Amino acid sequence: MEQDLEQKIIQANIELHQKSAQYYDQIHPEIFNKNEQNLIENILSQAISQIKKDKINVLDLGAGTGNITLKLLDNEKVGSVVAVDLSKEMLDELEKKAGQNPKLKIANKPADIFLMDDDSKYDLIVISSVLHHLPDYFQTIATVLEKLDDGGVFIIFHEPTGEKSKLISFLEWLDSRIFVNLFLPQDIKKVAKSLDHTYSDYHVYHKFDLAGVKKFFEEEEDIEIIFFKKHNTFDLLPFRWLGKTIPAKNNFILAVRKK
Numbered sequence: 001m002e003q004d005l006e007q008k009i010i011q012a013n014i015e016l017h018q019k020s021a022q023y024y025d026q027i028h029p030e031i032f033n034k035n036e037q038n039l040i041e042n043i044l045s046q047a048i049s050q051i052k053k054d055k056i057n058v059l060d061l062g063a064g065t066g067n068i069t070l071k072l073l074d075n076e077k078v079g080s081v082v083a084v085d086l087s088k089e090m091l092d093e094l095e096k097k098a099g100q101n102p103k104l105k106i107a108n109k110p111a112d113i114f115l116m117d118d119d120s121k122y123d124l125i126v127i128s129s130v131l132h133h134l135p136d137y138f139q140t141i142a143t144v145l146e147k148l149d150d151g152g153v154f155i156i157f158h159e160p161t162g163e164k165s166k167l168i169s170f171l172e173w174l175d176s177r178i179f180v181n182l183f184l185p186q187d188i189k190k191v192a193k194s195l196d197h198t199y200s201d202y203h204v205y206h207k208f209d210l211a212g213v214k215k216f217f218e219e220e221e222d223i224e225i226i227f228f229k230k231h232n233t234f235d236l237l238p239f240r241w242l243g244k245t246i247p248a249k250n251n252f253i254l255a256v257r258k259k
């Protein structure tokens with residue numbers, strides 16, 4: 001990817017999350033609904049129970065307002081969580097929720113720069129709804145695997161499958177229009193409508209390569225895929241129900257373990 005485009009994607013992410021940080025949880029019910037949250041909790045606790053150590057150290061890349069980090073901080077087996085994000089405003093929201101927690105370390109940096117500077121190894125690395133925001137997600141995944149300790153787990157939550165059937169695209173459009181126009185308070189609606197995702201969510205608009213990501217893991221000798229699920233996520237409950245009946249799926253979760 002050209003350096004200009006990389007910089008454009010990074011800058012777009014800084015600006016988008018600066019504008020929306022305060023409202024992030026409210027404008028993302030496709031992540032913060034009860035079923036999705038339960039699913040994340042279950043997968044995290046299953047993964048943690050598979051790591052054969054008394055205390056584990058965790059890296060949450062693109063931690064945002066704390067969707068994953070806060071759950072990890074509550075887990076007794078978790079000794080430390082490093083929450084990395086390029087958006088100061090998103091991390092401010094996370095810090096407000098976490099309060100003073102000795103287990104939590106914050107790094108306000110782009111993921112790739114953090115990974116280059118950091119020489120720690122982690123037992124669990126999590127990326128939730130972030131890969132599609134990164135300039136070169138294959139490069140980031142390769143570096144993440146180097147930072148994973150033996151027996152460690154890497155989980156990718158909530159990324160686009162790239163399966164864009166006409167029906168899914170239409171339902172996503174309708175779901176979002178109804179949610180933003182009828183369910184958001186006026187001030188938040190204004191912010192939500194002003195957000196431009198063209199470059200911040202670059203890989204949503206340039207077909208996320210799920211098959212390539214799976215193949216990449218399958219070709220790594222010391223990596224085994226331990227969990228894979230595709231499912232439909234929508235803002236509104238009726239769309240989530242409908243999503244279960246549609247063969248094409250818009251999101252995936254994937255977990256791998258280093259042997």
Ligand SMILES: C[S@@+](CC[C@H](N)C(=O)[O-])C[C@H]1O[C@@H](n2cnc3c(N)ncnc32)[C@H](O)[C@@H]1O
Binds near residue numbers: 017066087128
């Ligand atoms: C959709 S939010 C996901 C936040 C959180 N992980 C969650 O599950 O709700 C994407 C997050 O990735 C961050 N982000 C985007 N590009 C990034 C990059 N290059 N390096 C680090 N963080 C980045 C954004 O600032 C934002 O907080």
